[in-house]
Amino acid sequence: MFITIIFMMDYSQAQSSKNEDHTNFIINADFETGNLSGWNHWKTRSAVITEDAFSGKYAVKIGPERGFCIQETKVKSNSLYRISAYVKTTSGAEEVQLVVSDFGGPEKSVSSAKTEYTRVSLDFQTAYSTDKLLISLTHPSGNGFGFADQIELQYLGEAPEPTIQEFVKIPERILKEEDGVAQLPNDKMKWFLDDKFGMFIHWGVYAAMDEGAEWVRHQEAWGHEYYQRRARNPQKGFTASKFDANEWAALAKKAGMKYMALTTRHHDGYALFDSKHPFSWTSQKDLGRDFIKEYTDAVRASGLHVGMYYSPMSWRYPGYYDVTGKDVKPNVWGYKTAAWHKEDARDMKEEVYEQVTTLFTNYGKIDYMFWDGGWLGQSINPELEKRFWDPGYFQNPNNEWPIDKKYITKDDATGKALGIMGLVRKYQPDLIVNERFSWVGDVHAEEGVSATTGDIRFEHYGEKCVSLQKGGWGYRPNREIFSFEEVAVYLSNCVVRNINLLLNVAPDREGVIPQNQQEVLLKTGNWLSKVGNAVYGTRGGPWQPLFGEYGFTFKENKIYCHIYEGYRDLNTNTFTTQSLGSKKVSKVTNLMDGKELKWSKNKDKSITISDVDYTLNSATTILEITLTESVFK
Structure with missing residues (x-):
């Protein structure tokens, strides 16, 4: 082909x-x-x-x-x-x-x-x-x-000069269905699309390992016993002695974030909650604390939306690299193909079903789930992933990796065993999930520090996740971080394209978010207190963005112009919009200082705004255009 x-x-x-x-x-x-x-x-x-x-x-x-x-x-x-x-x-x-x-x-x-x-x-x-x-x-x-x-x-x-744009045509969202489960409709997605900005938190025993971040066990090819011994060291290990979920939630609110997502379990298999599976490794067993209970209670009490991260893959199981017992995938631990790996992989799957069911039933209403790691052997094989995980509404009764009946939840109407998305719809019917567990997902995860580019995401809602710490998602001592100005551009670049920003923080082994990360978050929150109307509750448009120069958001009768350092006419202290068609403007305001600005209408139905002070926030200037009627009737 x-x-x-x-x-x-x-x-x-x-x-x-x-x-x-x-x-x-x-x-x-x-x-x-x-x-x-x-x-x-x-x-x-x-x-x-x-x-x-x-x-x-x-x-x-x-x-x-x-x-x-x-x-x-x-x-x-x-x-x-x-x-x-x-x-x-x-x-x-x-x-x-x-x-x-x-x-x-x-x-x-x-x-x-x-x-x-x-x-x-x-x-x-x-x-x-x-x-x-x-x-x-x-x-x-x-x-x-x-x-x-x-x-x-x-x-x-x-390249040719950009042409003047008319208002975009917003297509009707067509819900996708896969494996017997349809995406959530727009009314159940609204809070997520309105919130725009969330706090991602990577925290686990890897926070005690200075050699690396959340992938340190893989990076160093450490065996489980050595890794576990390091984690349990009472002086230098993962103690969580200063962890206070209320402080985390308060910081997120001050930063202007509207939802949070904490790693309940990462690829090393350590769970921050009380799992009953006999092979589980948990904070409840090691430290006598259910951190997810503390976290969900604090986030919910703060009024923020409750999100979680869960990785179904686990390096603790050699079978992860050889689920059939016939074809081991390349791995840093030197595992060779062995028939017993198939049963080992089944144990891994069984633990996942127990833990996911526990998360869905023991912690109240959950609003968002960031799946991560549904692939097998760190390779891509969608057909095998679906066969193995049973990610749809029902499990295949002839699945080669059947889980014990004590970990099965049956559908009330049919008596069939529920698959992963069946568990979601039964216990958390309004839960928004991404696509990283072999199902199409309600939102698409865009990961990494590369700038968000391209047109507005109409067909499939998106979320960009970026780590505030440069290099790794989990804690690393003395690491550089992104500046407030860089965070402002990340967020603006996302919202003009209908994408949320999930910004990651990395608490240390005691549960403290580093001071330099906190300072950037507080600066971001201060900025959002002035320009938040251009972010929260908006949608991307009514014109397509031009990377590095400008983008737009809108709601009701307001259009917000997000202007960046790369705008080609920045030195004129003016900004020219795209075509407004028959729409009439009543006023234009710089959101940073509330100053009303002069503007003039052009022959091509755009307007040119004068005396724009681009120094108020050099990274992202946001202008509010007020129309005499709604942007889209």
Whole structure:
């Protein structure tokens, strides 16, 4: 199979200029150094140099299973480009992808599954405010390998000027159904779409491990006994001696956050609640405390929406890497295929069902669940994931990994055993969940520090999760963090696209959120106390955003213009909107100081706003346009 996804655009202006070879912007574009120099991005793994090349002596080989080879490089801003590579795979059932991102537009990719070297290419446009590009060569899954060679980057010319936009047409949301469960309707999604800003909290025994964050056990390839011993050390281990959930909730409120999501269990399998499964490892057993009970009580009392994070995968089980007992996946612990792994994987699944049922029944109403880690063996195989987990409404009675009847909940009407989403709808019918547990999800999770780009998300609601700490989601001592200005841009970039921002904090082993993280949150809350009308309860629009320059939100008869440092006319102290059509403006205000601003109407039905003070918050200036009628009648 051969799949090609290419972004099409108008190249009339570009074709009038001579194409320039910018391949020299890429370090080691042909891999002829014989090593991965230039490609040592933090995401790069499962990539090695091979002599099976398209031309020259060397190429890169990626795999098996999920692997990356990634490089960030320079490009010209406001420009049209074409990138190409020669790629192949060892099996026509797999693929290798050429991906570009972080250039100010939505991520774009082209892929091939051919077993002979084939040239693939794609075209993209860099934003006016960015001069970087992230190039990824990816082998998404499978036991074979992907190969890539001869990366080429061509400059096609300057990008055309943006055209004046009319109001967007907002499509009707069509609810998707998968495995017998439909997405929640808009009325049950409203609170989430209105709240916009939440606190993510990664906290567990890994907070006591200075060598790394939440992936430290995997990163260091530690065995469970050693990891557990470190966690239980009464002096240097995970003590939670200063944990106060009320303080966390109070901080979230001061930061302008409207909901919270705490890691009830991460990939190391340590649960912050009282699990009754015999193989469980919990805070109740180690410290005599149910932290999730303390947390949910505090969040609910504060008036914030209660969210949780739960990872079904667990490194404590070798069977996680070999659920069939016949095909062990690559792993840092050196596990080899063994028949007993299938039963071990069944135990892992059984623990998940017990713990998920416990979370749904013991802690009152839960508003949001961030699933994470529904894949198996840290590879991607949707068909196997569905067979294994039974993520839909009902379990398959012939499932190869049946759970004990004591951990089964039956449907009242049919007597059938409920699957994961069946448990959700029975015990928490209004619970919003993401897509990371082999079900389509009510919201789509966008993870990582890359800027949010692209158009407004109408079809599938989204949430961006970013860690305030640079490098890792769990606590690491003396780590740099993002500034308030950077957080403001993250949040604004999200809301103009109908996306929430879930901003992560990392408490230490005693349960204290570091002071520098608290300070940024308080600055953010102070800013939101002035500009919150442009965030809470809004929707993205009525015009599409332009990355790095501006975006818009609206509600009722208000349009909010979010203007960034990259806006091309910033030095004029003016801002020009898109076409207002027949809509009439009554006034324009700078939300930071409440000052009413002058404006004039243009022939193209836009307006130009004068005397804008961009120094009040240089990162994100927000102007409020008040119309004489609703934005959308």
